[in-house]
Amino acid sequence: QSALTQPASVSGSPGQSITISCTGTSSDIGFYDLVSWYQQHPGTAPKLMIYQVTKRPSGLSNRFSGSKSGNTASLTISGLQAEDEADYYCASYAGSSTLVFGGGTKLTVL
């Protein structure tokens, strides 16, 4: 059970769109539609942004969207805003009732 692979950092300017990738294997992301994404600001608990690959929790901005292709899931943030600057983590069901997280990506809004 290895951690999912995310880029260490991404950046974008206000108003732009960015995409964070999350690469797993055919045993986790590639097999199950149980990918979720979390936003974490410093000193706070993570916040659910996307679940089951593409679904947004009620009340969450539609600037956040999720997708999956093969063994890679992606989180796209459109219309980037200063408050989007945070760490982002992906997670996937990995079979045998286990879950694995990605290493996290630091998003910087320039």
Next chain:
Amino acid sequence: QVQLQESGPGLVKPSETLSLTCTVSGGSMSSYYWTWIRQPPGRGLEWIGYIYYSGSTTYNPALKSRVTISVDTSKNQFSLNLRSVTAADTAVYYCARDPWHFDLWGRGTMVTVSS
């Protein structure tokens, strides 16, 4: 509205057992899975395991030999015991709801392993 709150010692000695409790307020534990997750300082999230309200459990294979998660629905609490701790177990420990995506989190509690 349902809230989660972690509690327990902030300092544990090496080789001893780390014990934390998560109290669920504002709602019932029934029909939900309850999860522990941790985050070492400056690092990413690690899934520890979960317990169903009825008591069935699943653990991270990397921690399975040292972890026990239990539930007391009469107190609306579930607990984490991590045995034989080392400095590598120093982390913020979070409790959360549901097994595969976590819509509800506690604020987290920092546990330091040190003599």
